[in-house]
Structure formats: C-alpha cells, structure tokens
Amino acid sequence: MDAVQDSVLNRAIGVFIMVDTQTVPAPARAPGGSLGQPWKDPKAVPFIKLEGVSKSYGDILAVNRVDLSIHKGELFALLGASGCGKSTLLRILAGLEVPTEGRVFIDGVDMAGMPPYRRPTNMMFQSYALFPHMTVEQNIAFGLKQEQAPRARIVERVAAVLDLVQMGAFARRKPHQLSGGQRQRVALARSLVKEPKVLLLDEPLGALDKKLREQTQFELVNIQERVGVTFVVVTHDQEEAMTMSSRIGVMNAGRIEQVGTPAEIYEYPHSRYVADFIGTANLLEGIVQTHAADTVVVQCPDMPSAVAVSQVGAVPAGASVTVMIRPEKMTMGRDRPTGEVNAAPGRVRDIAYLGDISIYHVQLDSGKVMEVAQTNLRHTAEQRVTWEDVVWVGWHPANAVVLTQ
Amino acid sequence: MNGRPGNGRPANGWTGAVRWVVAGGLGRLLVVLPPYAWLTLFFLVPFVIVLKISFAEMVSAIPPYTPLVAWVEDVYLQLRLNMANYIFLLDDGLYLTAYLNSIKIAAIATALCLLLGYPMAYAIARAPEARRNGLLLLIMLPFWTSFLIRVYAWIGILKDEGLLNNFLIAIGVIDQPLAILHTDWAVYIGLVYSYLPFMVLPLYATLEKMDLTLLEAAADLGCRPLRAFLLVTLPLSMPGIVAGSMLVFIPSVGEFVIPDLLGGPDTLMIGKVLWVEFFTNRDWPLASAVAVAMLVLLVAPILVFQRHRQNAEEPE
Incomplete structure (x- = not known):
C-alpha cells in the first residue's frame, strides 16, 4: 500500500519537476519522462513481447521475423514508410491478423488463437471506424455493453472519457455530424473507455491538418500520462513519432531496423536507412x-x-x-x-x-x-x-x- | 412606341426566353420532361381512366359502363358519381378477405425472400471481388427467360407426377405424391422463386458498400461475430432490407399469374378477383373500384413510411 502511494507520489513529483524546469512549452514528455527507462534494465519484464513474428500474404512477406519488447506505460511508435508492415504488426497485436509464425505475449499471456474480442487491447482505427448508425454516446458505450457492465458504470465511464476528450457537448450527435477532429476524439474515447491494457493507434492523427495534429499530439501524450495505459502508435510521420513517443521502432520492408528513444534514433542511427528516413x-x-x-x-x-x-x-x-x-x-x-x-x-x-x-x-x-x-x-x-x-x-x-x- | 428593349432588362418574352435557354433551362427541361411525360401518359392517364370507370355503372354495351357526365333536360350538365361499387366492396366480405389474404401471402413471401435472399446477398458481397460479378449474373440469369414460361415450368415440377414428386418417391422419402400444386404452398414457391432477385440485388448493394473495418472495430471492442452482425451489419443494411422488401411485397400483393397458374381454387388473391370481375363478369366499374382500392391501400402506408424515414434521417 505504502509502496504504491510512494510510486504515485514520485511519479507526480517527477511530472511536476519536469514541467517546472521546462521554460519552453516544448514536448510535454522528456524521453522516458516519468516512466524511467525500463528497457535499459535487463531484469525488467516487458509488457508486450513479440518473438519471431512473421506474416505473409502468399509470396509477400509483410512482417519478417520481428522481435520486440515494449514495457508497461510506454508510448511506443512504430515508424516506417507506407507498406513497411507497421500496420500489419499493429493488427497482429489486436488479433485482427493471425501471424504466420512467431508468438505474441501481452502481460505474460500467449495471444495465440485468442480472437480480438477476448484480447486486453483496444484499437483506434485509421479511418476511426465509428458506427454511423449510433450516436457518439452509443459508440463509446458499445464496448462496455459487450462486457455487460452495469448501467450506472457505463453512464459514468462514458461521461468520464467524453470529458477527457472534451466532447461532452456532442454526446447525442451522430458521427456524420462531426468534423474530422471531433471524430478522431470520439474514436480515441471509444478505444479508451474499456481501460485496455494496451491501446493500439493506427495513424491516429493522419486525417488532421497540421495545426490540429500538433495540438492533438500533446493531448494524446497528456491523456497517456493520465491513464497510464501502454500505447503502441503506428505512424509514417517521423515528427509525430519524435514528439510523442518514449521509444521508436523504425520499420523497413517488414523488419524492425532499429529500436530506441527519439534522440538515440536521431543521433545514433544504426543503418543508412534509419539515418535517411529520420530527419x-x-x-x-x-x-x-x-x-x-x-x-x-x-x-x-x-x-x-x-x-x-x-x-x-x-x-x-x-x-x-x-x-x-x-x-x-x-x-x-x-x-x-x-x-x-x-x-x-x-x-x-x-x-x-x-x-x-x-x-x-x-x-x-x-x-x-x-x-x-x-x-x-x-x-x-x-x-x-x-x-x-x-x-x-x-x-x-x-x-x-x-x-x- | 419605343420597341427597343431597355438597358439589358428583358423587355419582352423573347429576350427572356433566349436568356433562359442560354442559362441551361432548355437542357434541364429536356432531361426532366421525358420521364414526366412517360409517367403522365402511361401511368397517370390510365389511372384517371380507371378512376373514372370505378364511379360508373355497369351496362351491357360497348364500352360496358355508363358515362359520368351527361346532359339532363338539355340544360343541366350532370355529374353522376356512382359510389355503389365502393359500397359493394365493403359490403361483400369476399373483397376484404381477398385483400387481407393477398397481403398475408405477399408478407409471408417477402419474409421468405428476405430469409433466403439475405444470406445469398451477404455471401456474394463477401465473395472475392473477381467472383462477385459472376455470382450476380447467376442471380439475374432467370430474367433471360420469360416470366410466364418459368411459372409454367413450376407446374411441371410441382404436379403429382412432376419432377419433385417422382424424385421424392424414387429415393423413397414418400409413398404418395405430395399435393403441392394448386395449394398456397405452390403460390409461395412461385412468388419466392420469381421475386427473389429483387430482394437480393438491393441487399447486395448495401452490404457490398459496407465498411468492413466497422466489424473489426466491433470485434476489437469485445463483440463476438454473431452479435457484431446483429448490432452493426443488420442495422446498416436496413435500407437494402426496406428496398428489397418493397420490391417483393408490392408486386406480390397484386400478383395474378402465379396464383392463377400455381394456386388452387381456394387461393384468394386480389389480382385474381380483379381478373374475374373484368373478364368473366365483365363488370368494369367494380373491377376498377377494386383496382383503385388496392392502389390506395398499398400506396398510403408506403408514403407514410417514406415520410417517417425522411424525418428520421434529418439531422436533429
């Protein structure tokens, strides 16, 4: 009990100091931020672990023997050009694609044969995939209704996440009555409402214009720090990956070329591809x-x-x-x-x-x-x-x- | 008088008309006019004639009904609207029974078409893209043969010594031939067979354009496939269900050929009643009244339904 409170306190202090010492309103998260750097600790148990994961469609190898460890509370970005297999990798985590080879563990549980509706993950789709025949409220409540949550809890949770994404005033609207940015917030709220262990975001800000995108990037990071969920973000935008993530995995032709903090990737790339792709x-x-x-x-x-x-x-x-x-x-x-x-x-x-x-x-x-x-x-x-x-x-x-x- | 048009304003009809033509009014009119003209000539005018006849009285003459308008005592222009046909429709239980029976048979046939057509449309919409057109072609293939011939062919299949009974006896499922022909069952078979494509095509159109990531999203949020179908696919295919059901239900209510050829003497449908009044009894006014009543009874609920749908789709 005390230990838990201590860590919460430390975390709060960490965040406080971090914000306080920053004179420029630059990225809210220093690499690793309040999280520490668990990936440097050889004894730390990764929260998500991929072992030799491959996915092929006929002759095409979309994901090629990927090994990857992601730790609890990380905001991990999979960065790569289109067609590099990053979205496929995300869909494998969500259970929407079955890997041809290899194993996936989330929180120590082997995900083999586990359908998407039983996984402790939620995904925010690139197209948002909001149900067009449901209101914002119904869209967000959908996931909770599937686990037969009590009505009072559904109402309370929906209100809480609507508040989080500042969409409370739009609860009764249908998706087609919302702007692109508003839809994106609803999609985020819907993926957060079940408090998944892992939140998967596929090009979450792709459809937004530059200004709105930058604003939302920081908001995403803030939300991530508040809810403490492990985020895996797929993006082709290196700036987005750099600003938001604790670590980046650069993908090329189905393989992970390099994993590291944004600074490591930028300053010490391992390969020509990474050097050329980032900056x-x-x-x-x-x-x-x-x-x-x-x-x-x-x-x-x-x-x-x-x-x-x-x-x-x-x-x-x-x-x-x-x-x-x-x-x-x-x-x-x-x-x-x-x-x-x-x-x-x-x-x-x-x-x-x-x-x-x-x-x-x-x-x-x-x-x-x-x-x-x-x-x-x-x-x-x-x-x-x-x-x-x-x-x-x-x-x-x-x-x-x-x-x- | 100053005949010249003043500063750019249309001084007379001609300049106005020229401007209108230049502005594309003529083109628009040419596009809109043919369908309106077609509907007026081949739907509205015949309907008005039928409406007129329904208020007349039957006589043994050519044409076999009385005129509505007549000169009386050389000075009065008399309009006589004979309501007896409509009153008779309400008085004689036969007509109401026939109406209700038609609606019942059409509704059951529509439901059967939906039950059969939905899985078909779903399977085609989810089939590999290269195969979809071929499958759709198979749905439309029966249209290449005349409707009448196809219904006749069912007699050969369903009759006591027909293909179906001979087959079932041959494989030992039954000893005695099943009496299917000239029953309501045969009518249902005929209706479902004939109108199934009209159910499948609109259903296919809505199912095919559905965004499949919605189902992935449902699964991701913890929804099993069957529930995802009920909560996402089914509501989103509602426009197709409504369109397909209308396309099957409306012609089924007034269907004449199928109940006449496949149905029995007990199969009471309004289309058959209409035929008997026109051609057997030669009571044109009563037959017209039957036709008008049928149209009103069918169109009124559809209009109400459409209005309701439009209101539902308006943004709040």
Whole structure:
C-alpha cells in the first residue's frame, strides 16, 4: 500500500519537476519522462513481447521475423514508410491478423488463437471506424455493453472519457455530424473507455491538418500520462513519432531496423536507412583507413582529406562504410575552420530561408551536395552567405556517425 | 412606341426566353420532361381512366359502363358519381378477405425472400471481388427467360407426377405424391422463386458498400461475430432490407399469374378477383373500384413510411 502511494507520489513529483524546469512549452514528455527507462534494465519484464513474428500474404512477406519488447506505460511508435508492415504488426497485436509464425505475449499471456474480442487491447482505427448508425454516446458505450457492465458504470465511464476528450457537448450527435477532429476524439474515447491494457493507434492523427495534429499530439501524450495505459502508435510521420513517443521502432520492408528513444534514433542511427528516413542526413561513402581506440578515420572520395569520426566500437580497416552528419551539426564560413575538424570547400547552390534557420545546399568539388543548416541569429544582412559564394563546410569528429549497414 | 428593349432588362418574352435557354433551362427541361411525360401518359392517364370507370355503372354495351357526365333536360350538365361499387366492396366480405389474404401471402413471401435472399446477398458481397460479378449474373440469369414460361415450368415440377414428386418417391422419402400444386404452398414457391432477385440485388448493394473495418472495430471492442452482425451489419443494411422488401411485397400483393397458374381454387388473391370481375363478369366499374382500392391501400402506408424515414434521417 505504502509502496504504491510512494510510486504515485514520485511519479507526480517527477511530472511536476519536469514541467517546472521546462521554460519552453516544448514536448510535454522528456524521453522516458516519468516512466524511467525500463528497457535499459535487463531484469525488467516487458509488457508486450513479440518473438519471431512473421506474416505473409502468399509470396509477400509483410512482417519478417520481428522481435520486440515494449514495457508497461510506454508510448511506443512504430515508424516506417507506407507498406513497411507497421500496420500489419499493429493488427497482429489486436488479433485482427493471425501471424504466420512467431508468438505474441501481452502481460505474460500467449495471444495465440485468442480472437480480438477476448484480447486486453483496444484499437483506434485509421479511418476511426465509428458506427454511423449510433450516436457518439452509443459508440463509446458499445464496448462496455459487450462486457455487460452495469448501467450506472457505463453512464459514468462514458461521461468520464467524453470529458477527457472534451466532447461532452456532442454526446447525442451522430458521427456524420462531426468534423474530422471531433471524430478522431470520439474514436480515441471509444478505444479508451474499456481501460485496455494496451491501446493500439493506427495513424491516429493522419486525417488532421497540421495545426490540429500538433495540438492533438500533446493531448494524446497528456491523456497517456493520465491513464497510464501502454500505447503502441503506428505512424509514417517521423515528427509525430519524435514528439510523442518514449521509444521508436523504425520499420523497413517488414523488419524492425532499429529500436530506441527519439534522440538515440536521431543521433545514433544504426543503418543508412534509419539515418535517411529520420530527419535529413548527409551521407558520405568511404573506406575505413585506420581505427584507433576512439576515432575512426575514413577515406571518402568526396572529401579532400580523410574524415575523422569519434566512435567507440570496432570497425575493421578496409570496410566500406557511410559517414553520416546531420545538417544542423555542421558549420559553414568563408574561411577554413581551424582546429580538429573535418572540412571541405564548396559553392553555395541553393538557400532555403525558413525563418528560424536557413538550409544551404553546398556543392563540394567532387560534385557532392551537402545540406547545412544555420541558425539565423541576427537579422542583419551583413556578411550573409549568398548564392554562388565559395564557403567551407565543416564538422567536429564527435558530430558524425559511421554506419556499417 | 419605343420597341427597343431597355438597358439589358428583358423587355419582352423573347429576350427572356433566349436568356433562359442560354442559362441551361432548355437542357434541364429536356432531361426532366421525358420521364414526366412517360409517367403522365402511361401511368397517370390510365389511372384517371380507371378512376373514372370505378364511379360508373355497369351496362351491357360497348364500352360496358355508363358515362359520368351527361346532359339532363338539355340544360343541366350532370355529374353522376356512382359510389355503389365502393359500397359493394365493403359490403361483400369476399373483397376484404381477398385483400387481407393477398397481403398475408405477399408478407409471408417477402419474409421468405428476405430469409433466403439475405444470406445469398451477404455471401456474394463477401465473395472475392473477381467472383462477385459472376455470382450476380447467376442471380439475374432467370430474367433471360420469360416470366410466364418459368411459372409454367413450376407446374411441371410441382404436379403429382412432376419432377419433385417422382424424385421424392424414387429415393423413397414418400409413398404418395405430395399435393403441392394448386395449394398456397405452390403460390409461395412461385412468388419466392420469381421475386427473389429483387430482394437480393438491393441487399447486395448495401452490404457490398459496407465498411468492413466497422466489424473489426466491433470485434476489437469485445463483440463476438454473431452479435457484431446483429448490432452493426443488420442495422446498416436496413435500407437494402426496406428496398428489397418493397420490391417483393408490392408486386406480390397484386400478383395474378402465379396464383392463377400455381394456386388452387381456394387461393384468394386480389389480382385474381380483379381478373374475374373484368373478364368473366365483365363488370368494369367494380373491377376498377377494386383496382383503385388496392392502389390506395398499398400506396398510403408506403408514403407514410417514406415520410417517417425522411424525418428520421434529418439531422436533429
């Protein structure tokens, strides 16, 4: 009893401090947030566990031997381009698809042969799938009626979730009388009302316009923290995945390429695919020349001199690798940068002014175009680099990553 | 007089008409006119004639009824509406019995069509897309043979030495032939057989366009497949059920060929009564009154029903 109260208290304090120290109204959730990082604890028992799960349709392998552990209270995002198998994986969790191979455990229970109507999961469908012949209230009460909940409880729960999604005033409307954003809230309320152990969301914000989507992202995170359910979200929108989730699983061609916190995925991608899919990446092909304790030296044909990258972990000399540098981690100036940096001269081919930052396309002598992002600190036009200027781009060895895949 | 039209305003009918044509009024009229003209010429006018005859008296002449309007004493234009036919309809129990019996038979036939047609439409709508058109074609295939011939063919199947009885005796299910032909059973078989496609097609149309993720959502919310059918599929296919039932029920009530060929002397249906009044008794006014009463009795509830549906679909 005391322990439970303590953890609740800690959690509340954690949230409080987190909010308090944040001066900018940025994402409500620091990665891991109040949750801690159970995935780093080898003794922690995952809440959802997939073991070698595959799904094939005829010759097409939609999901290819996926192993995945998701912990209680996580907001886990499955991120990938369309057709990568992320929705199929979600439907396997919901029981709407039967995996061809492998096993699925939720809260320690093997889900094999368990139909969707007996699973402790609820899903929010991409199309919302609201029953058109029922009112908002009836739609939300549907799930509770199926488990023959007492009437008083149904009324109370429906009112509570309607309140949560701020749709109380629309209880008597039919779905066709609601806007896209309102329908999405009703769909969310309907999937929450049974207090499932796992909430599955398939492109939950796909149908909303940008502004409404951003607003709803934070709302979803807030709701998730309030109800403490484990969320698994499928999305193709990397920004959405980054803002909302505790961890991201990047999927490609039916496989999970990498699992990690948004920062891990962004800063230390494991493969070219992940580096390219998340954010913008400058990729330089090369051959490993030497490998010291903490620095890899790579010979890149596009660069005038060998590239040094701070990297722990063995990369054998002679291996062909890719060096990845994020545009915002690069410097740009008229003079050659001094110090322990990698640098190359080039010519500005394109400038995209985005207000807070500008993106420069700098073509190196080899013809390779590098993207460099520069914060627009001053609003004077003095010394501003412009089209066709010859500049030096550079980056510190610690700001690049060597990709072997 | 100044004959010129003033500043752009239609000064006379011609400029107005030209503007109307340019604005697309003519095109719209040309599209709308044919169906209206068709309905007026082939439905409304004959109905008015029948209505007129129903207020006349029977005479042995050509035509076999009296005119409604006549000159009396060279100065009075007299309109004589003879209500005797309608009064007779109410007085003679035969007609009311025939009406009720027709409605009963049509209702049972409609229910049977629904019970048979719903699973068929459901199976076709859920069949692989490549196979659906072929299955629909099979539903419509009987239309390629004349309706009358198909009903005649049922005589050959249902009669005492017919295909069905011979088959059942041959496999030893029965010793004596079943008396099916010339009973209400044969009428039901004929009606269900003939009108089943009219039930299946509208049902298929609503079931086919149903969003199947709704059933997944129902399952996800803890609903077993049978309950999901009752709570989601069935209510959503209501428009198809209503349309199909109307298409079967209305022609079944007035059906003449099927009860005449397959039914027995006891099969009392209003279509047969109508036939007997017209052709056997040659009582055109009474037959017309029967026809008018039937139309009113059938159309009135349908109109009320339609009005009710429209109100239900209006947003609150």
